[in-house]
Amino acid sequence: MFAFTVKRILQALFVMLIISFLGFSIKHQFGDPIRDMVGIQVSVKDREILREEMGLNDPFMTQYVRFLKNAAHGDLGTSFFHKKPAMDVILAKAPATIELVFAASLIVMFVSIPAGIFAAINPKHWFSRITMGGSIVGVSIPVFLTAILMIYFFSITLEWFPSYGRGETVNLWGWHTGLLTIDGLMHLVMPAVALSSIMLPLFIRLIRSEMMEVLETEYIRFAYAKGLKKRRIRYVHAFKNTLLPVITVGGVQLGIMLAYTILTETVFQWGGLGFMFLESVERSDTTLLVAYIIFVGAIFVIVNTFVDIIYGLVNPTIRVSGRK
Structure with missing residues (x-):
């Protein structure tokens, strides 16, 4: 396992080197600082x-x-517009995006797992049919349209939730969070639901298909033959093996979700990294633009490396094939 982990870390460093090179090339060729x-x-x-x-x-x-020497010390340059280090600007905006992605991930996890399992166990149930039909519609609707429709119905028509901004935040050891205030949570609901609509249909269908495939395997039939309880077979033995591909896909989709925050934050005027990225493009702030690319790329690489290591722990055959 140690060799497997070291190999994944070295691969992550190589990917970050490529990202930094591409980012610096953009900065070197785009605009005149x-x-x-x-x-x-x-x-x-x-x-x-x-x-x-x-x-x-x-x-x-x-x-x-x-540039690499400075980046190793956390210095990615100075923003032309903000007149301060680019990393300071990014770290000031990061809490908003991290909280948005975290809330959307919780929605995806707590909705897709029970819905996918139920649809796999009861494929002909009316709820399963509605769920699968709704997942097809959900995949087809772009996130910005979902966000606009939610603003129209829940903010303008029903007046249940605020339509823009983060609301009231609390400074918690330098982290400006809206998770500890009622107003902040009310502002978070619609952006989080809109962002989760990208991945929720995908995960429901993925969990359903993987669960149905696992339930047809020989060891599950053997477990039934031994007389084990259906609940234990489904939710312990079958569900554990269903999670293996879900973990892998989840790591990749988390990075994609970070990218989609650009659209979500623009519609809801959410003051996070995505909104900052669009502002840096409009202002030709190449230093901040490159710093954003490297920062998001680093998060993507770290998450996927962590997922690979977890996958290696859960599935030992991955480590064996890696050594071969």
Whole structure:
């Protein structure tokens, strides 16, 4: 297991190196940072002097190595618009996005698992038919349309939930959270449900199909033949093996969910990383843009590496095949 873990960590570092290279290439080729910093009123001569002082005239690989050294210490540059380190801006916006993804993940987990298991055990039940039909509709509707429809019905028509913003937040050891206030939770409900609508139908169908396949295996039939209780066979033996592919897909889909926060946060004016990303594009803030790409890429790589390690613990055959 130690060799398997080290191998996955080395692979994660290699992927992060590629992400950093692509991100720095975008920064190096997109826009003129000197122009964005000083505007058009500064003379060309002064711009060249400033460019030389900042090392922008150095060869590409020299600048990239310097960028890696700074990134290793948490320095991803200074935002042109905010006039502060890009990581400080990202860390200030990250709590909003993390809480949104966390709430959406809880909805997906606590809805898809019981719904998928029930649909697998009772495929002809009316609830199973409605669930599977609804999952097809859910996959077909884009998240921004779901968000707009929710705002129309639950904010404008019924006036149950607020339509934009994070609401009241509490500073908890530097983490501005809305999970500890009623107003913050009310503002979180609709964005979290809209974001979960992307993955919820997929996981319901995945759990149902995997559970039905496991229930047809030989060891499940043997368990029935031994006289074990149906509840134990279904919810212990069958469900454990159903989770193996779900864990793998879940790690990948979490990264996709982070990407989809751009659309969700834009509709609900949720002040997180996705909304910040669009602002950095509009303002040509390349430093902040690249810092966002690297930060989200790091989260994606860390989560998937962690999922791989967990999968190796749950399924020892993965470790054996890895050594071979």
